[in-house]
């Protein structure tokens with residue numbers, strides 16, 4: 124499992140991309156080199172900020188809710204399983 128020919132080269136499109144080292148792929152046709160050792164910088168940014176914002180917002184919303192439940196828009200008529208079609 125040292126060199127696995129058959130990988131498609133993204134540059135020339137030929138299946139001559141071989142694994143040189145553990146992290147480096149080399150194309151035998153166009154000398155295209157792909158280094159997997161360098162991690163893409165996009166992965167470091169985790170979507171933690173909007174998640175935290177959402178959590179804080181939810182916490183504030185839960186805290187600001189008074190004990191009295193807001194009047195739910197429920198019709199006094201007996202609600203069936205799903206009275207959707209009966210509304211028209």
Ligand SMILES: [Zn+2]
Nearest residue numbers: 132135150153
């Ligand atoms: Zn190539």
